[in-house]
Structure formats: C-alpha cells, structure tokens
Amino acid sequence: MQRTLVLLKPDCVQRALMGKIISRFEEKGLSIVAMKMLHVTPEMSREHYAEHVEKPFYPSLEEFITSAPVVAMAIDGLDVISVVRELLGATSGLKAAAGTIRGDFSGSRQMNLVHASDSPESATRELKIYFPEGACSYEQASKDFLRACDE
Template sequence: MALEKSLILLKPDAVQRRLCGEIITRLENKGLKLIAMKMLQVTKELAAQHYEEHVEKPFYPMLEEFITSGPVVAIVVEGPEAVSVVRGMMGKTNGRESAPGTIRGDFGLSRQVNLIHGSDGPEAALREIGIYFQAEEVLSYKSSLDEWVCASDEL
C-alpha cells in the first residue's frame, strides 16, 4: 500500500460557513496525518497556476471568481492511499448527488460551491502541494498513533 500525500483546499464557502473544524476533524478521525496547513487568499495568478488545465475552458472565469472570493485553508495530509481516501470522503462534485456521510453529501447543495478540493492523483498532489507550500512547510513526523491507525505493512 502506498503512503501518499494529498493537497486539500477548504474553499471559501467552507471557511465562510465555519465548517473547517468539522472537515479537519473528519480527516483526522479517519486517521490521515496533517503535515502542513495554512490560511491564505488565493490570487488570480495562483488560481491560474492551480487550475492551469482549465484556464481556457468556458467555466474557468466562474471558477476563478469563486476560489478568489475569500480565504481558503490549504492542508497537506499523509496516509495510505491518501488521495483516494480523501476523494471518497469528499463525495461527488455536486453536493446534491453526493452520498450522505461524505463531506459534500452532508454539507453541500451545489456543484460549483462545493466546499473542498482534493488532489485527483498522486502526481497532481505533488504538483499542487508545490504550488501552495514551500518544502520546509511540509513536515514529516512519527505519530504515536500510527500503529493504532494502520498495520505496519500498510504504512
């Protein structure tokens, strides 16, 4: 099993609705380890860098307007298959279609105002982490809980 890192953005709606603590609690309760976190305002330049594959698409202006509309909380988590674990916890992009028990299923009603971003693959995670964090901001540490979260051959 691969120990992976994933970038998570708690988007402006999560911050404005004061859901950050609830979402972070879910990530930690799952057993994911937070290894970097900060609050920031996404600029148009940062948005274009993050969403570079979407910049020329017709929906990009609305995406940019939303992600730059207020502060976000950027987080790096680490854990076995962290990318797919986070994506499963997030639920479908559209909160109306997302299963109860997922973040978007429990707190979302929109496709565009959808609370959370998670990397869609390990390579994307590494690229995205590099956009939001300097190498020295991403910490590596042993947790005394690691052995109670996963068997040693899963870490």
C-alpha cells in the first residue's frame, strides 16, 4: 500500500467539479483517508513548489494556487501514486487522453484541476505540508471485492 497527496486546485473548486473528481478516485477503489478544504498560503506554496520558486513561471503559479480554496486529500491504495497519475492524465488538459480527469474536464496546462504527488518521496514531503496531523486510516468493507487477497 502507498499513500499520496491529491489537491483539487482552485479551478476545480471554482468550477464545482469536486464531487465528480472525488468520485473517480472512489470508483477506482482508492481510500480517502484525510480530506480538508483550505486556503494555500504563499508560505505553503513556496514549500510545496520549492523546486520551482526560482523559475520564471513561479509567481503566476503561486498567484493561482493561493487564489481560492483547494481540497487536500490523502489517498491510500496499491501503487496509488501511479494509479492516481494515470487517472489524471497528461499535465496539459489539451494533451490528456479522453477518459482521464484532465482529458475530460481541462483545456489548460496550469489550470489542470488536480495536483498529485509524483513519487513516494514527494508524497511524504507534501503530505506533511497539508496533513501534519496525519490521516484516519481504515479498512474498506468492500476491500475483498476490489482485489485478490494476494495483491
């Protein structure tokens, strides 16, 4: 099992797509073990996007991510990092395949609705930013019908 961070970005919240996108993760059989709505502060943005702070596009990224609330989620599942990234599709909604979240709902590179951790190391670092209090792990009652016992 892995855990990853997923952020429903300001464009997702403002376009009222939260429920549709959350349902994609639940329908896949992933477990949401923590969730909250919050305003990302400039300090949180700099910590989250530390590798981009010195890049020319960073000011517009910070302006966007702090412009409206986000919904942060900690999600558990087998190979959840790669599974979530496949569900999202390519970074640019214009290049994302139909059937993916970005392919179905986004037409932008920056306003692409959702952020997801790209590695176990990123997930650990990002989860500490958004969920310093930890998560509420549980076992889904339907787990026996989601995968074989040896998976």
